[in-house]
């Protein structure tokens with residue numbers, strides 16, 4: 001096996017304080033938006049994670065000068081010399097992330113053509129891009145699929161359109177936003193995703209000069225403008241990372257304060273956390289005043305002792321329970337008394353990681369049926385997308401191989417919660433979305449080491 005392995009001596013509650021920075025799933029999109037401006041953009045609080053490096057590399061290839069600002073985590077993007085890159089250069093990034101698909105609209109506006117490499121990202125289902133391509137064609141783009149990637153052009157420019165998504169896809173909504181802002185005329189997008197990261201992307205685009213109205217019932221209306229300028233933006237904090245550490249605190253019977261965590265974006269998670277039996281306390285940020293240094297906001301999560309409760313939950317689009325919160329929380333659910341039910345309705349294959357938890361002593365069965373209250377798209381399509389978790393189970397150490405980003409973090413939590421020494425292989429994948437996770441583990445008193 002690989003030498004990319006972390007040795008985890010489990011059984012110690014995580015205790016302490018860590019900080020989360022800008023949300024991975026906003027920061028990467030805001031970086032793409034910088035391509036649309038005719039002057040430099042400035043983004044604060046950018047985490048040092050692999051996905052950011054991939055987008056930085058792709059921007060660089062297209063002539064955007066990316067430099068580090070004076071603040072830690074500050075990036076400056078200068079799009080004065082946007083230019084084409086060769087397919088060979090772009091293909092170096094093939095398979096590394098799903099963000100490149102969002103370069104379509106901005107590159108079509110800036111250059112009239114675009115080449116998009118084969119996408120990567122986590123293997124949690126087929127993850128098609130049909131909504132993206134359908135939307136781009138509606139705007140007037142020509143899409144040519146070749147074995148090496150996608151070639152797009154817009155010989156007659158891009159025009160606003162009325163379009164309804166078959167499902168409120170986050171990426172496809174972002175695709176429409178990044179394309180519509182500079183398309184000629186008005187775009188009306190129905191059945192749009194409205195995740196906080198999307199609203200924050202709308203804030204970024206609005207700062208650049210875009211006109212975007214978010215109506216009720218998932219309708220977004222965009223009035224195209226001929227030009228946009230740069231932005232200065234501090235992103236919303238990473239609510240997936242915050243919830244991951246919260247789940248780790250619960251599963252290890254610990255106590256973790258997550259500085260930067262934002263209550264408003266995590267309400268659904270907090271309700272479930274409390275129902276399971278976890279405790280939390282929100283600290284509001286206070287600006288510094290004369291004689292008082294001010295206070296950073298965050299949320300403290302802890303296991304209050306005693307037993308946890310089983311719960312039934314369904315993952316869903318916002319404001320539902322995020323699919324990315326699911327895997328970390330399930331580890332804590334293995335410690336709850338009774339039968340918990342998890343119905344995954346966003347991705348059809350996001351429960352495969354439960355096998356690894358079972359190898360550690362968990363008792364999780366997965367089913368093809370929709371076990372939540374609501375039948376979902378996957379009910380009749382033969383995907384094992386519901387789980388029943390019987391607990392509490394004593395977890396024991398095991399050798400684990402990380403399959404994808406969020407499941408990887410759940411493996412890590414399981415190893416931390418288990419008695420004994422586990423070896424977790426493929427941990428570098430966690431660097432795609434969790435900044436400095438090894439340093440944070442050390443700050444929380446985890447006994448982990450590289451062999």
Ligand code: EPZ
Nearest residue numbers: 025127128129130131132169170171172324346347405406
């Ligand atoms: C984003 O992925 C996030 N990634 C995911 O986080 C997150 O799980 C997901 O949104 C849902 O919140 C980024 O922001 C980079 P979708 P995205 O389009 O945009 C189907 C993480 O770990 N679909 O909302 O790719 C799709 O198959 C990652 O940080 C189509 O059928 O997700 C899925 O079942 C993992 N056709 C559903 O929609 C399409 O063209 C939702 O996907 C597009 C999507």
